[in-house]
Amino acid sequence: MNGEAIHYINLLDDGTGVGLYQLRGDFEQGTEVLEADPDVLACEKSEASEGLVYLHFRANALMTDLLSIFRRYEIVVDWPMEYTDEGGLRVTMLGEDKKIREAIAEIPDGIQITLEGIGEYHPDMHQLASLLTDRQQELLELAVDEGYYEMPRRATLRDLADQVNISAGTVGEHLRKIETKVIMELV
Numbered sequence: 001m002n003g004e005a006i007h008y009i010n011l012l013d014d015g016t017g018v019g020l021y022q023l024r025g026d027f028e029q030g031t032e033v034l035e036a037d038p039d040v041l042a043c044e045k046s047e048a049s050e051g052l053v054y055l056h057f058r059a060n061a062l063m064t065d066l067l068s069i070f071r072r073y074e075i076v077v078d079w080p081m082e083y084t085d086e087g088g089l090r091v092t093m094l095g096e097d098k099k100i101r102e103a104i105a106e107i108p109d110g111i112q113i114t115l116e117g118i119g120e121y122h123p124d125m126h127q128l129a130s131l132l133t134d135r136q137q138e139l140l141e142l143a144v145d146e147g148y149y150e151m152p153r154r155a156t157l158r159d160l161a162d163q164v165n166i167s168a169g170t171v172g173e174h175l176r177k178i179e180t181k182v183i184m185e186l187v
């Protein structure tokens with residue numbers, strides 16, 4: 001069981017926190033692990049969204065420090081924070097460039113941070129991704145990661161097909177459907 005994303009965290013005045021977490025993998029096992037954690041005060045499964053749990057927990061110093069840095073530098077977090085395959089957490093921070101850089105310089109030693117980019121915020125990109133099924137998102141990410149959309153192409157439909165064990169024609173059909181959804185939303 002791993003975390004998929006943190007949809008929200010808020011620190012309370014009593015030193016505890018509340019949050020909405022999305023779990024990846026065996027949901028029942030994941031909630032059992034959380035319920036057994038002595039720092040988890042309450043764990044409630046969401047009825048509305050599969051894999052989502054509400055947690056009330058004792059906030060550790062690292063989390064408290066990180067969230068206080070966001071507050072001090074007037075940084076807004078664009079939820080959710082997403083766990084990466086390497087076990088890291090991808091966080092999109094919104095605010096003045098100077099303040100973001102100052103905040104990053106104050107990140108505690110227990111947290112390793114890599115600045116992936118800085119620039120204008122485009123909330124519509126999340127809306128576009130929500131149009132796609134999980135399978136379509138995975139296939140699109142694979143195509144982008146492998147260089148299918150680069151000029152010149154670094155990957156062919158056959159290359160992608162070999163990785164997902166379906167025919168090149170089916171991969172092409174899926175990508176055309178994805179492209180149509182995205183283009184129709186933009187126009």
